[in-house]
Amino acid sequence: MSLTEKYPQEVKKILAKYPPEQKRSAVMPLLYLAQRQEGYATRAAMQDIADLLAITPTDVASIIGFYTLFHDEKEGRYRMQVCTDLPCALRGADQFLQELCTNLQVQVGQTSEDDLVTIEEVKCLAGCDKAPMFQLQGENGIEYHENMTVDKTLELIEALRKSGKEVK
Amino acid sequence: MAHILLRHRDIPDINKLEVYRKNGGFEAFKQVVTSMKPEAVTEVVKASGLRGRGGAGFPTGLKWAFMDNKNWPHYVVANADESEPGTFKDREIMENNPFQFLEGVAISAYAVGAHAAYVYLRGEFWQVAAFLDERIEDMEKAGLLGGKLFGTDYELKIYTHLGAGAYICGEETALLESMEGKRGQPRLRPPFPPSFGLYGKPTVVNNVETFTNIPMIFSKGADWYKALGTADSAGVKVFSLSGRVKKPGNYELPFGTTFRQLVYEHGGGIINDRPVKAIMAAGASSSIIKVDDKALDTPMDYASVRTLGADLGSASVIVIDDTVSIEWVISKTVEFFKHESCGKCTPCREGNYWMMHVIERMEAGEDVEANTELLLSVAKQMQNKCLCALGEFATMAVVSGIERFPDDFTTSSIGGGHA
Numbered sequence: 069m070s071l072t073e074k075y076p077q078e079v080k081k082i083l084a085k086y087p088p089e090q091k092r093s094a095v096m097p098l099l100y101l102a103q104r105q106e107g108y109a110t111r112a113a114m115q116d117i118a119d120l121l122a123i124t125p126t127d128v129a130s131i132i133g134f135y136t137l138f139h140d141e142k143e144g145r146y147r148m149q150v151c152t153d154l155p156c157a158l159r160g161a162d163q164f165l166q167e168l169c170t171n172l173q174v175q176v177g178q179t180s181e182d183d184l185v186t187i188e189e190v191k192c193l194a195g196c197d198k199a200p201m202f203q204l205q206g207e208n209g210i211e212y213h214e215n216m217t218v219d220k221t222l223e224l225i226e227a228l229r230k231s232g233k234e235v236k
Numbered sequence: 237m238a239h240i241l242l243r244h245r246d247i248p249d250i251n252k253l254e255v256y257r258k259n260g261g262f263e264a265f266k267q268v269v270t271s272m273k274p275e276a277v278t279e280v281v282k283a284s285g286l287r288g289r290g291g292a293g294f295p296t297g298l299k300w301a302f303m304d305n306k307n308w309p310h311y312v313v314a315n316a317d318e319s320e321p322g323t324f325k326d327r328e329i330m331e332n333n334p335f336q337f338l339e340g341v342a343i344s345a346y347a348v349g350a351h352a353a354y355v356y357l358r359g360e361f362w363q364v365a366a367f368l369d370e371r372i373e374d375m376e377k378a379g380l381l382g383g384k385l386f387g388t389d390y391e392l393k394i395y396t397h398l399g400a401g402a403y404i405c406g407e408e409t410a411l412l413e414s415m416e417g418k419r420g421q422p423r424l425r426p427p428f429p430p431s432f433g434l435y436g437k438p439t440v441v442n443n444v445e446t447f448t449n450i451p452m453i454f455s456k457g458a459d460w461y462k463a464l465g466t467a468d469s470a471g472v473k474v475f476s477l478s479g480r481v482k483k484p485g486n487y488e489l490p491f492g493t494t495f496r497q498l499v500y501e502h503g504g505g506i507i508n509d510r511p512v513k514a515i516m517a518a519g520a521s522s523s524i525i526k527v528d529d530k531a532l533d534t535p536m537d538y539a540s541v542r543t544l545g546a547d548l549g550s551a552s553v554i555v556i557d558d559t560v561s562i563e564w565v566i567s568k569t570v571e572f573f574k575h576e577s578c579g580k581c582t583p584c585r586e587g588n589y590w591m592m593h594v595i596e597r598m599e600a601g602e603d604v605e606a607n608t609e610l611l612l613s614v615a616k617q618m619q620n621k622c623l624c625a626l627g628e629f630a631t632m633a634v635v636s637g638i639e640r641f642p643d644d645f646t647t648s649s650i651g652g653g654h655a
Contacts, residue, residue: 085395090435092417096400121417134419135400137359153321154520154568155478155554162654191403191572192321193360196476197484203360210362
């Protein structure tokens with residue numbers, strides 16, 4: 069099913085934001101839409117977006133490659149992206165990430181055994197006064213979690229695991 | 237004093253349209269649209285002394301006056317990319333006082349004759365963007381956006397646009413490239429956005445905080461605004477305070493407040509009451525200030541901070557205490573810039589890559605003295621050669637760190653003082 073068939077209203081709304089002769093501007097919002105279901109953009113979706121905007125699939129792929137929030141590979145259902153930049157690190161973010169990984173028995177960049185969550189290290193998220201903090205990227209977009217501890221994070225992961233089972 | 241920008245701290249629910257309007261909201265927009273010529277609006281902003289709050293401090297009214305009136309349509313773009321490590325003020329404004337920000341965008345659009353304005357938010361601000369979309373809808377329903385505004389022929393639409401995780405998109409020409417659906421890489425300048433901006437059309441790009449000042453300048457007057465702050469830096473600023481302080485957070489204060497007041501009176505002092513060792517006043521893009529009494533008593537305005545061999549930038553004040561090694565600090569900033577370099581120009585792409593490598597060698601204990609010299613030399617060779625400010629910013633902490641804190645770059649000190 070193409071993007072337009074799947075999300076007709078949303079595609080229309082996105083395209084209406086930009087002048088008709090500048091529809092290439094819609095590539096990023098359309099990629100977010102394409103990622104909604106699987107967490108990454110499939111080849112078919114890239115072709116779809118290219119056709120909609122009269123650009124090449126290579127143009128679309130170059131956007132995915134450049135921006136860190138776009139993905140062309142399947143990972144965990146959620147990406148937990150922990151900021152370890154200077155201000156967060158001054159408030160214990162490096163240690164937080166390390167302890168979290170030890171508890172989950174994964175390394176940074178790896179996915180938990182049940183494919184639920186991928187732990188990633190990212191650059192500044194504008195939450196410096198509320199470190200340790202991370203964002204959770206998943207089917208409902210991106211959520212911030214601030215002033216976190218390892219225990220609170222493990223509880224959150226457990227809750228995500230349970231909610232996933234209910235969906236199935 | 238009551239807040240001028242962070243007004244939600246004084247007025248509960250100001251993020252609801254009826255509350256914002258009850259407190260004088262959109263009176264300024266109505267006044268300019270119904271009774272002022274666009275050029276007169278720009279003159280008021282010039283007279284207020286307002287300077288851009290994104291970091292560069294360029295006079296806002298002057299920027300608007302540069303718009304090329306022989307090339308149409310015009311656009312207004314709000315820079316809500318807020319990605320500088322240590323900066324988190326625009327997010328608080330948009331989440332809590334959104335209408336004042338949007339009213340500022342609307343007044344700016346009227347002043348430059350734009351009928352479409354975009355808010356470019358970093359992709360991580362997904363929830364903020366969804367919230368702003370609802371507030372824009374509130375405005376449309378109330379007749380504050382759309383056609384025939386206040387019974388005139390003026391019409392305006394505001395849209396949000398999400399980036400997707402790239403620091404460089406805070407650079408205004410990279411932001412415009414990104415909005416056009418391309419990789420966010422800076423353009424060669426000149427031409428500047430007021431003559432060649434979005435889709436090649438004249439465009440005003442200003443920071444969220446800059447726009448948020450605008451409605452108050454019209455409701456209370458340019459003279460009132462200019463009287464706040466110092467001679468060279470008019471008005472108030474939201475200082476984002478982070479690092480080793482007891483009470484990190486945003487503090488709205490007049491320009492000219494000293495570092496000591498910010499860190500001790502507002503920030504509650506240093507964790508475990510340690511001494512302050514260093515301050516980075518402009519986030520990761522700072523020259524590192526070596527802190528002594530004179531530095532602590534320096535007023536935070538554009539000119540005074542320069543006397544310390546640093547810049548105020550976006551006023552993202554990162555506080556470093558004596559438990560932290562400056563060598564570790566610059567390993568963090570270089571790692572950041574290496575990751576965020578867009579790859580377009582060679583000095584930045586290669587320079588950051590090599591700086592990171594040399595730091596790794598130092599941390600492995602390989603000839604620390606020679607590698608420190610090499611690191612300094614790579615940084616200095618990058619300076620004045622990069623296409624945009626990112627490459628320059630990447631060198632600032634490195635050069636100032638090595639020159640001002642040589643004791644942190646010796647064989648025995650390496651590896652100590654991680655936070």
